[in-house]
Amino acid sequence: MPTLTEKISIAGEGTAPSIDDFDGFLAAATLLQRPRLARSYVYICYYGPATVQELIDTLDVARATAYDDIERLETLSLVERDESTRPHKLTAEPFAFVDQDELAITPTVLHAIALTEIDDDLEYFQNRYGTGRLVRGLRLTGEHYAGQLTQRLVAEKLDVAPAEGMAVVQALRPALAAGQEFDPYFDRLFPAIADAIDVDIDRVQPRSDRTNE
Incomplete structure (x- = not known):
């Protein structure tokens, strides 16, 4: 691989x-x-x-x-x-794939997908809008936690209801937090803002992605 x-x-x-x-x-x-x-x-x-x-x-x-x-x-x-x-x-080795000069898949993206298995909000969002919209939501969530977008603007850019957008922003925090610490391609996923993303999670732990417990 x-x-x-x-x-x-x-x-x-x-x-x-x-x-x-x-x-x-x-x-x-x-x-x-x-x-x-x-x-x-x-x-x-x-x-x-x-x-x-x-x-x-x-x-x-x-x-x-x-x-x-x-x-x-x-x-x-x-x-x-x-x-x-x-x-x-x-x-398992981390990997990334490039599609027309943008990364299509990295461990951070896969973590966002994995969270749909245990987070009701993300499962609902993916089922209703699809994987592509969820990955776009991840990128926009990164921009939010870098101080560039409000949660309402994230919802507008995703073309979803404000409550849905805000739920996605909150639910994707663990993927961003773990990605900053463990994904060697995190800065390629967020080339201009990787260092500015602050998700306010003190320490990433294996079970910290259980947002609905």
Whole structure:
């Protein structure tokens, strides 16, 4: 799995990804469509090496579910298992994909998707408006916490009701907080404002994304 995929030039055709990158892109796209898998990937990426038992305990998932998800992530080459240890340790590398000079997918984006698995407001928003609008909401939320937009303006730019926009801004705080600390491509997602984003979370912890508990 590449840690960063840049565009390459094709004469007369602009830019396109190397053919070798498509397996990785499809794997990342799978995470965009499966929030539970994204949640396990992001946890291992941010807090690993981790054991399957840690995922079961921290993410509060059934044992069979955890093993199924890890097997799927391994099949997608997103997670590696160190079988020299007992219990086995799982690791995952952060990655990013570039689409027309803008990052389409980073761990921070995948964390936002993962939060729909456990946050009612984000689940509702994604179901109603789609993943693309949720990712745009993440970018706009970054601008809000950088002091550039009010929550009402975020809602206007998303073309949603003020209450929906404000709920999204609040619910995405954990993704921004963890991204600042653990996502090596955070400044590529927010190129002009990464250092200015202040989500007012003192310390990021694995379970801090449980906003509805």
